[in-house]
Amino acid sequence: MLVRQIRSARHCIFGVLLALQPQYIVAGTENLKLPNLGESSTSLFSAEFEHQIGREWLKQFRAQAPLVNDPILQDYLETLLFNLVSHSELHDRRLELVIVDNPTMNAFAVPGGVVGIHNGLFLYAQSEDELASVLAHEIAHLSQRHFSRQIEAAQDYSAINIAGLLAGVLLAVASGSDAGLAAMTATQAAVQDAQLRYSRANEAEADRVGMRTLYQAGLDPYSVPEMFERMMAASRYSSSNRIPEFLRSHPLSENRVSDTRNRAQQYPRRIRPTSLDFQIMRARVMLANAGSPDEGVALFRNQLQGTPTSLEAAQYGLVISLIAAGRASEARLALDALWRSGRDYIPYVIASADIDLALGEPELAVVTLRQRLDLSPGNHPLTMAYAHALQQAGNPHIAEQVLTEQARRRPETPEVWYALAEVQGLSGNIIGLHRSRAEFFLLVGHLDAAQEQLEYAMNLLGDDFATSALINERLREVIALKNERG
Secondary structure, eight states: OHHHHHHHHHHHHHHHHHTOOOTTOOTTGGGOOOOOOOTTOOOTTOHHHHHHHHHHHHHHHHHHSOBOOOHHHHHHHHHHHHHHHTTSSOOOOOOEEEEEOOOSOOEEEETTTEEEEETTHHHHOOSHHHHHHHHHHHHHHHHTTHHHHHHHHOSOOOHHHHHHHHHHHHHHHHHOSSHHHHHHHHHOGGGTTTTTSOOHHHHHHHHHHHHHHHHHTTOOTTHHHHHHHHHHHHHHTSOGGGOOHHHHHSOOOHHHHHHHHHHHTTSOOOOOOOOHHHHHHHHHHHHHTSSSHHHHHHHHHHHHHSOOSOHHHHHHHHHHHHHHTTOHHHHHHHHHHHHTTOTTOHHHHHHHHHHHHHTTOHHHHHHHHHHHHHHSTTOHHHHHHHHHHHHHTTOHHHHHHHHHHHHHHOTTOHHHHHHHHHHHHHHTOHHHHHHHHHHHHHHTTOHHHHHHHHHHHHHHOOSOHHHHHHHHHHHHHHHHHHHHHO
């Protein structure tokens, strides 16, 4: 019975989503549908169901939300996330992280292991521990499977209610808007108490479990109430329609803050030194949210004249702002002050290479990045920077080899396939270009475009039967996915 309801939900979710207008979910939302799990699925609440729902949602989200393409920031957050996960109660660790280009304070977890963070959260968190406290909270929602438990608590499993809950929770948790609330209250009166957010019990449990994860990961559990207090302070200075996004989907109260403060006292306080990595990432986000590169230059010059949390991070912020402003020679002088503290530090190495590229010396950038990459094979930001430098130096064939290997390491990263397609076009590998574009379109949910690219590739093949068989197999998989969507 439940399987039939799930299938019916796949069709009615179209109507539910038409009513949703989150802030940054734009045209194309109507294509978001639940995956067809087939006859073998016996429970709406299996881990595999959640995994499939999360990956289907992620494809649509990538296509519609303004995401951050910053390999340095991505690598930092993935490292922090997986450190937390390794100390958590989460059993299914097939995780995907997305960074949303949005200055608001928000993070979210979608069933199936999708964790999202607004880069604006770096503008509010003052330490790595505070940032980690938010991620640990979201991991706790996943490990405790709050989404499935919330649906299980409902009394009516009709198709429209399942579709409404899934659409409402997924989009509301992602955007922090009231659109998901409208969908859920319109389709499931029995869960009005939960509204667009997890229940108060779910939130309390995520607070408790997340704090334990923080402590076990070697971080400061007191950062949980400190981050909550920072959020509460931000909300006091906001008008009613400018409540920080995180508080819309994770409502705070004085009692909840007090509870986490009391709970933290069960643990010893951990006073950790300032994390340079966190402060460097914060500088990158500050530049990204500055009105212009020149405003970024002014921002970090002002910081350097005062007492910033990290003088080194402020100097780095000045370097990357000068690069973005087209003032590479000044950036070189500013970078010299950082080399004394760590010539092998990856953000500084990449900044140096970016300066070489801006000064018209791509060969120097290639050498710098290759030497550092030898020390950290496969490092994502170094690899992407190295491939770009090779392209700028007129070596797209070598860049293609580098990115082909990186695509094997990170087959779920759309930006790798996008960059690979670009260098394949420059190197003359047009069949490869179409195949890489197809993989990119698959990851962002554009199945028609993926099919079109594979058909282009097929039309260019001669008597290469081995490649033809591979492309035909991929084409059949794409067509099957389209049929599942209906």
